[in-house]
Amino acid sequence: MSRRLFPQPLDLANGRVDMSHGAGGRAMAQLVSELFAAAFENDYLAQGNDAAMMSPPPGRLVMSTDGYVISPLFFPGGDIGSLAVHGTVNDIAMAGARPLWLSAGFIIEEGFPLADLARIVEFMAGACKACGVPLVTGDTKVVERGKGDGLFITTTGVGVVPEGLHIAGDAIRPGDAVLVSGTLGDHGIAVLSKRENLDFDTDIVSDSAPLHDLVAAMVAAVPEIHTLRDPTRGGVAATLNELANQSGVGLILQEAALPIRPAVRGACEMLGIDPLGVANEGKLLAFCPAERAERLLAVMRAHPLGRDSAIIGRAVEDDRRLVQMETEFGGARVVEWLNGEQLPRIC
Amino acid sequence: MSRRLFPQPLDLANGRVDMSHGAGGRAMAQLVSELFAAAFENDYLAQGNDAAMMSPPPGRLVMSTDGYVISPLFFPGGDIGSLAVHGTVNDIAMAGARPLWLSAGFIIEEGFPLADLARIVEFMAGACKACGVPLVTGDTKVVERGKGDGLFITTTGVGVVPEGLHIAGDAIRPGDAVLVSGTLGDHGIAVLSKRENLDFDTDIVSDSAPLHDLVAAMVAAVPEIHTLRDPTRGGVAATLNELANQSGVGLILQEAALPIRPAVRGACEMLGIDPLGVANEGKLLAFCPAERAERLLAVMRAHPLGRDSAIIGRAVEDDRRLVQMETEFGGARVVEWLNGEQLPRIC
Incomplete structure (x- = not known):
């Protein structure tokens, strides 16, 4: 022009x-x-x-x-x-x-x-x-x-x-390990704090970041990855419930293994919301055969966007397709799939 | 699910x-x-x-x-x-x-x-x-x-x-014929009449339609087509000015050749707007070497969405890249590229 x-x-x-x-x-x-x-x-x-x-x-x-x-x-x-x-x-x-x-x-x-x-x-x-x-x-x-x-x-x-990859939401199998690439809830709490003029003690910033380079490293090292998904709107709770239904499995998380920043945990407690229901924009959940999980974790942690990666749970046979969390005190609770209207317009 | x-x-x-x-x-x-x-x-x-x-x-x-x-x-x-x-x-x-x-x-x-x-x-x-x-x-x-x-x-x-096709906005050459696939302004006037509760004498309906089948017939018969574009927002006036600039040519239309329904022409007169500035959603402009224009016109007219097709003008050498219209009385006027705010939210 x-x-x-x-x-x-x-x-x-x-x-x-x-x-x-x-x-x-x-x-x-x-x-x-x-x-x-x-x-x-x-x-x-x-x-x-x-x-x-x-x-x-x-x-x-x-x-x-x-x-x-x-x-x-x-x-x-x-x-x-x-x-x-x-x-x-x-x-x-x-x-x-x-x-x-x-x-x-x-x-x-x-x-x-x-x-x-x-x-x-x-x-x-x-x-x-x-x-x-x-x-x-x-x-x-x-x-x-x-x-x-x-x-x-x-x-x-x-x-x-790439040839040879078959990564999809219906591919999780009982026995798979569940990994996450870093801390949970940062994006949602950062946006909410700005929108509502909340003044949290520490500066919480969004994790918004592109994950394709991390994924390329992951699939190159562990092509057996079954499923990848980014827990955005609805957070980890919605994403895991969606995937449990899609794959026809149950999922069990270890509460103690979940990486959550103290500041985010504190903000969630103050607001009365579950960090598992809060959006992330630079994190992924990965599912792979248990015997490949340590290798995958090492590759993820070696990447700048996966430094805080953790193995947070496992897939099990469960016709009810429940997502459950084993608490630090040996109990278990169901991770509900919320309606999510508590955090509108988060992305 | x-x-x-x-x-x-x-x-x-x-x-x-x-x-x-x-x-x-x-x-x-x-x-x-x-x-x-x-x-x-x-x-x-x-x-x-x-x-x-x-x-x-x-x-x-x-x-x-x-x-x-x-x-x-x-x-x-x-x-x-x-x-x-x-x-x-x-x-x-x-x-x-x-x-x-x-x-x-x-x-x-x-x-x-x-x-x-x-x-x-x-x-x-x-x-x-x-x-x-x-x-x-x-x-x-x-x-x-x-x-x-x-x-x-x-x-x-x-x-x-398809292989062998090179259709683009910068490919119009001096001497090319300009064709249109049917009547102009129907969509914009239909939407405006509904939005403003105008009661025109006849029922004007939008021409909204998919043109890929018409285009397939056109390129099969005349692969030498240089340029295709649908005159949506801003109408024929904006589209032709854009293309004249892109290809570095002038364009000359024959007013008498423009297919415009009497009802649309009447509505435009009543509203004080130029039908060439009104949006279409089921029409295309085509540019091809002059010697292929009659063949292209025949193919277009043979298609249900091109029945009212017409050859409406030609491309010429013109460093000013003007779009001009030869009137029925032998004069000529410049077809302006309007700002177009007279018809907002037409698509």
Whole structure:
């Protein structure tokens, strides 16, 4: 798009998004050209068509999509833009896949400051670069003031699965070990503390991070991994219940083995919520045959994003498909699958 | 997901979406299982993972995404659900590609009637079936009352480009003929009439339709096609200005050749808007060498979605990259690239 079309550059310092920025005309072209295309610059976007064209590597492909409606848009340890990259990269990685391409759809509320949009786009473009995954195509819509909430982003990712891998939610077998890649609940508590202006003693920051590189190391060392999943919305409790049902097994956790930061544990106690129900955005659960668990743990701990990894439980035969927790005092309780409305808009 | 998890089925007649339906717990699982998975049923969704896995055919892939924020959600000739399928299928088809897979992200406002959601999902699933394109993965988020506007949908499509085709926005050459596949402005005027409760003399309905089958016939007969694009937001005026800039050519239209329904022309006159600035959702513009134009026109007219096709102009050398219209009285005027804020939320 030739610059002479837009006599005045966008006012990124003081300007605001208006309805014309989503209406398909000259103003939208300027926003796309001066803000989005400039930040995400790559050969695919430079094609300038409504669809980007790519040559895929050989192998099976995976595709995943997620909408991001997190409130607030900026939170300790992250922002909606980098989260929208990490979250979708992680969903691709949970198939054992290498992420190849991302797309993004922006739904912006009229009046949203261009300066905030520019910051978010910069963070998002930085996350794409850090992940090595180009944003190949995108879309912008604007809704009237009061019909949105600042900014929603929907990202979609496509990735390729290495030969020989068969990682899926229905593949957990009785006897499998359950591993987690680090501390639980950091993201949800960080977002909640910012949203509600809570003043916890220590600084809790989101764990938002891309896990594809950790996964690549894991599957290279232990291709026998049965299942991977990131415990986002609904936390570990929802994810484990979902997987127990999908695989038709029971799951038993050791309470003492769960890595939870004292600050997060304290915040959860204060708020009266279970850390197992709190969202994570840079952690994964892994299931593998018990005899491979120590090797997998060692590989995970050797990675910067898996330093606090732990073996936290095992899969068992159980027609009721219950998730249970063995407490430190020798008892056991069922880990409920909550409705989760206590923590809305956490991603 | 086993049904026994949800003792009460969703109340699709009188229920409403609440925050728990987006929170990652049991309520969300029920909504996904009983509404989305039931309607879109296919082998990919049945995999039940956050990412769907597919084996692509050989060839280059294209990827495109669009957010749909149309208001109202139901309009003459369509609804947001089928539109979200057609629009993205069409963006894929404009690369000459065959659409393979779709994903969808739903952002729902708290309190939205489940009955409306179910209707929209049914229309959307019907459109997927009619297009032969499965929805392989999806996501649901819920925002508080007053932070959205009923329903927004973002769809992403992946398609495969047949060997030997090189269709792109920068490929128009001076001398090319410009064709359109039918009447202009129907979608925008249909949506506007419903939204503003305008009572036009005749019933104008949206042209929302999937164009991939028409495109397949076109590229089979005339593989020399240089460029295809669907004139959606901003209408023909915005699309032609965009393409003129991308290809570095001028474009000259013949006013008398433009197919516009009298009812649409009348409505535009009444509203004081130019039909060339009004959105279409089932029309395409095609550019091909002049000597192949008659053949292409015949193929387009032979297809049910191209019956009213016409040759409407030509590309010329023009460093200014202007789009001009030759009027019926022998004059010429520049077709402006409007900001387009006169028709917000048209898709």
